[in-house]
Amino acid sequence: MKYQTLGAALLASAAFVAPAFAQDIVLRSSDTHPPGYPTVAAVEYMGELISERTDGRIAVQVYHSAQLGEESDTIEQTQFGVIDLNRISMGPFNNLIEATKAPSMPFIFRDVAHMRAVMDGEIGEEILAEFDDHNLVGLAFYDAGARSMYNRQRPIESLEDMEGLRIRVIQSDLFVDMIGALGANATPMPYGEVYSSIQTGVIDGVENNWPSYESSGHYEVAGYYTLTEHLIVPEVLVMSKPSWDALSEEDQAIIREAAQDSVAHQRELWEAREATSEEHVRAAGATVNEIDKGPFQEAMGPVYERHAESDELRTLIERIQAVE
Numbered sequence: 001m002k003y004q005t006l007g008a009a010l011l012a013s014a015a016f017v018a019p020a021f022a023q024d025i026v027l028r029s030s031d032t033h034p035p036g037y038p039t040v041a042a043v044e045y046m047g048e049l050i051s052e053r054t055d056g057r058i059a060v061q062v063y064h065s066a067q068l069g070e071e072s073d074t075i076e077q078t079q080f081g082v083i084d085l086n087r088i089s090m091g092p093f094n095n096l097i098e099a100t101k102a103p104s105m106p107f108i109f110r111d112v113a114h115m116r117a118v119m120d121g122e123i124g125e126e127i128l129a130e131f132d133d134h135n136l137v138g139l140a141f142y143d144a145g146a147r148s149m150y151n152r153q154r155p156i157e158s159l160e161d162m163e164g165l166r167i168r169v170i171q172s173d174l175f176v177d178m179i180g181a182l183g184a185n186a187t188p189m190p191y192g193e194v195y196s197s198i199q200t201g202v203i204d205g206v207e208n209n210w211p212s213y214e215s216s217g218h219y220e221v222a223g224y225y226t227l228t229e230h231l232i233v234p235e236v237l238v239m240s241k242p243s244w245d246a247l248s249e250e251d252q253a254i255i256r257e258a259a260q261d262s263v264a265h266q267r268e269l270w271e272a273r274e275a276t277s278e279e280h281v282r283a284a285g286a287t288v289n290e291i292d293k294g295p296f297q298e299a300m301g302p303v304y305e306r307h308a309e310s311d312e313l314r315t316l317i318e319r320i321q322a323v324e
Contacts, residue, residue, distance in 0.1 A: 025058045027243065029085035030068040030078070032191050034215055038273050039087045039142055039235060040064045042266030046237075049258040058251060060085065070190040072171045079135040081242035087142065090233045091172040099130040100236075101307055102316045106178050106300045107293070109232040109320075112143070116267075118323045119234050123316070128236075135241040139259035142237060143270045146229035150213055151205025152198055155289045156226040159183055159299060166203045168194050174307050178230070179207070181299045191216075198222050207231070211270075214277035225281065225288045228296055237262075 029047075031040050040062055047060025068074055071088045075096070078086045093100040102108065109115040118124060119141040128138030149156050151165055165184040169175035172188075179186035187203050197203045198221040205222050206213075207230065213219055237259055244252060282288060308314045 024056065025247075027058065027060045027084040027239075028068070029060050029062045029087065030066075030074045030083050031062060031064050031087045032066040032071055033212075034065050037064070037211065037215060038266055038269035039144075041269055042142060042262045043085065043087055043237065045265050046258045046262035049261055050255060053254045053258065054251065058255075066190075066192055070192060072190075078238060078240045081240045083240060084243040085139075085237065085239050087235060087237050089144065089170060089235050091170040091175055093236070094172045094174050096134055097130050098310065098313055099127045099316060101174055101313060102320055103127070104172070104174055104231070104233050105307070105317060106230045106303060107297045108317065112146070112232060114323065115232045115234060116143075118320050121323070123319060123323070131236075131238055132241070137239040137241055137244045139237045139239055139256060140263050141234040142263065142266045144233055144235045145209035145211065145270065145274055146227075147207050147209050147231040147233065148226055148228045149205060149207050149230075150218065150222045150225040150286075152222040153204050153224070155224045155287055156228070157289065157291060159295050165205055168197065168203045168206045174303065175207075177303050177306060178300065181301075181303050182296065183299075194218065195221060209274070210277040210281070211273045214281050219281040219284055219286045223286050225286050227288065227290045228293065230293075230296060 027047075029043050031037070031043065033040050043060065043062050047062070050058050050060060068083055069077065072092045074083055074086055074088065075092060077083045090100050090104050094104055103115070103119065109118070119127075124141060128141075131138035149162075149167070151167070153165060154161060156162060159182060163183040166187050167179045167184045168189045169179055169186045170188065176186040176188065189197060189203065194203070194206055195217060198205065198218065205224075206218060207228075208218075213225060219225070239255070247255070304317075308317055
């Protein structure tokens with residue numbers, strides 16, 4: 001089943017939330033990334049597992065490339081059941097679910113292994129549970145690598161090189177303040193508008209990971225990639241609570257287990273894609289450089305002060321930092 005417009009998807013949603021489930025169920029899943037991207041492929045793999053385990057009664061149709069909308073636009077649609085499943089970055093949830101701020105904080109994870117230890121454990125389970133109060137069901141966390149800075153103007157070798165740069169960020173107050181603390185000007189913008197905005201000079205650069213830098217073609221218009229690795233933010237797979245509640249407990253268990261089973265597959269795909277993406281952009285002539293991260297980490301003090309406002313969030317941050 002393929003809907004050509006969002007309007008068609010909205011109309012079709014009524015078929016899913018209806019109580020009659022004798023017929024097959026097709027869960028519509030949203031992703032901003034292109035076909036073959038690790039998150040897209042992982043949700044497709046999850047769909048295969050679900051289909052196998054339900055003898056074909058339930059299928060997953062992944063709408064990649066923001067066909068159902070940009071990430072920030074799809075949250076509400078998922079809450080209302082217009083979209084059934086959604087793979088989305090953690091950042092757009094920061095203003096909705098406080099607990100998601102903790103793993104989104106700059107330099108909170110020492111490395112990818114630390115991030116996985118946190119998100120695969122008790123803390124990750126607690127954060128997933130927080131989605132329940134917002135008409136969503138948290139299913140799993142996917143890897144999104146380390147995010148670094150890239151721009152069209154110059155290599156970033158120090159904080160001084162950040163001054164005045166217009167950097168695109170996702171629509172999150174935390175991300176806006178992070179860029180501001182580095183001396184640059186944050187510009188929230190939908191992902192799909194980034195390429196042309198760099199090309200025309202509306203913005204100078206972006207912060208993102210190797211696969212996004214490569215798959216989006218951003219390296220073609222922003223040839224300086226600086227390994228700040230300021231964020232290692234996991235991405236989250238959620239399901240609409242109305243869609244979830246319409247399923248039997250048995251089917252809910254199948255979906256939850258399939259989502260968890262897709263994590264290892266996604267990580268394998270991610271690691272391979274990171275390597276090939278880096279190789280591709282280096283071969284294309286992008287200038288890549290490392291930095292002394294110390295001054296960048298020290299500049300994050302005001303960000304932590306502003307966004308770790310509650311005792312609960314400060315405690316959660318301390319627990320994350322303490323995980324070995």
